[in-house]
Amino acid sequence: MEATHPPQLDSTMMALADPTRRxxxxxxxxxxxxxTELAAPFDMSLNAVSKHIRVLERAGLVRRRxxxxxxxxxxxxxxxxxVAQWVDRQRSFWTARLDALEELLHQESEEDQSTNRKGEASQ
Amino acid sequence: MEATHPPQLDSTMMALADPTRRxxxxxxxxxxxxxTELAAPFDMSLNAVSKHIRVLERAGLVRRRxxxxxxxxxxxxxxxxxVAQWVDRQRSFWTARLDALEELLHQESEEDQSTNRKGEASQ
DNA sequence: TCCATATTCAACCTCTTGGTTGAATATCTG
DNA sequence: CAGATATTCAACCAAGAGGTTGAATATGGA
Structure with a gap:
């Protein structure tokens, strides 16, 4: 199975996976x-930061002038x-399924209550 | 400089950087x-998928029963x-700065227009 | 024009990642 | 209870990531 993501999402998510790049x-x-301004706060060589910038550039997250x-x-x-769209989509599927589950449990709970009342009346 | 992200964001973003895991x-x-159901659609060994699942588990994205x-x-x-919060924060900073830039350009454009009108009147 | 500054390039190193194979372990079923 | 099924474990491999160092290149400034 091929994961059906556009290559853009791949490179963006990979770029963001590293704390230095974030x-x-x-x-x-x-x-x-x-x-050099960007590199100054980091405890690593200028070239290491330069490499990270290139990764961000390839992902389209950074532009250079x-x-x-x-x-x-x-x-x-x-x-x-x-990224936002992908994350929102997964969360909304998840939330929808949790809601459906709660609805199911709610219905079962109502059925249990009415069954119990009938049971009480007959006793 | 230490990147000030919680370790949770690190592991989540790393987990999502791989297309198979997504x-x-x-x-x-x-x-x-x-x-085995999850692994079936993938062109890789069961164990490879099992490893990916473990990465997702460590990030807290998957639970096992x-x-x-x-x-x-x-x-x-x-x-x-x-992830959603981090992404929204960066986007809102960006949008705010673009808006501020547009406002600046708009003001400059209005100033240019009134200057041009004065120039026309004097000619 | 020489020195300083800004930044990339090239080569290298270590470690991690992402995959494989075969064995091991645990549970199920006929 | 033996064979099947589900899944992990262990060991291995190749490639890439993330860092370093020193050289190279381009531009600015005194």
């Missing part, structure tokens, strides 16, 4: 930054739409 | 299943709440 995203939602030797990076929220 | 989740949102030799698996949507 931290980069969080930083970029607040403001555009240069690579070059001005001379400086690369300005900004967040693109569009790929998160698909 | 397909398992999608299957389980529809109905409870046994391991054992009856004799059969393990019944069901979906637990709760960890997705955190």
């Amino acid at each position: 931290a980069i995203i969080q930083s970029l939602t607040l403001k555009e930054s240069r690579v 070059r001005v001379g030797r400086e690369h300005f990076l900004s967040f693109n929220g569009e790929p998160l739409d698909e | 397909a398992i989740i999608q299957s389980l949102t529809l109905k409870e299943s046994r391991v 054992r009856v004799g030799r059969e393990h019944f698996l069901s979906f637990n949507g709760e960890p997705l709440d955190e």
Whole structure:
């Protein structure tokens, strides 16, 4: 069975699976930054952060604008739409099934109560 | 810099980064299943699917109920709440910044128009 | 024009991931 | 009770991830 997800969802979810990359995203939602600015708070080499940025770029979550030797990076929220849709869909299926179960239990409970009343009356 | 995510978000996002695991989740949102039932549609060994299920279990996305030799698996949507919250937060920051930018451009456009009208009058 | 800064490239390393196979374990059934 | 079924365990393998270091490249500034 082939999982029927668009390749976009694959790359987006993989990109977000790493805490460093999520931290980069969080930083970029607040403001555009240069690579060295983004890397500064992390306890890892500049190149390691640069690699993470490339993963985010390939997923379309980060855009880059070059001005001379400086690369300005900004967040693109569009790929998160698909993540939100996928997550909401699973949650709504789950909630619907829980609701159906509760309804079933509720009906059974009402039936038990009326049966009990009849039983009491006959005793 | 330590990424300030709860460990739960880490394990949930990592669990969802794999298309096979997302397909398992999608299957389980529809109905409870046994391991061999879940594995049937996949082109991989039963054990490979069993490993994926364990990853989902560790993330809290799947619960297991054992009856004799059969393990019944069901979906637990709760960890997705955190994913939804994280995603919505980034999107709302992004949208807020885009809105602020548009407002700025709108103001500049109005200023340009009134300046142009004055220029026309003086010519 | 030389030095500084910004950033990527290349090569390397360790560890993890995602898969396989065959064995082991537990339970069910005729 | 022997064979079937369900599932995990253990060991293995290849590929990739995530990091490092040092070199290379491009641009800016004094």
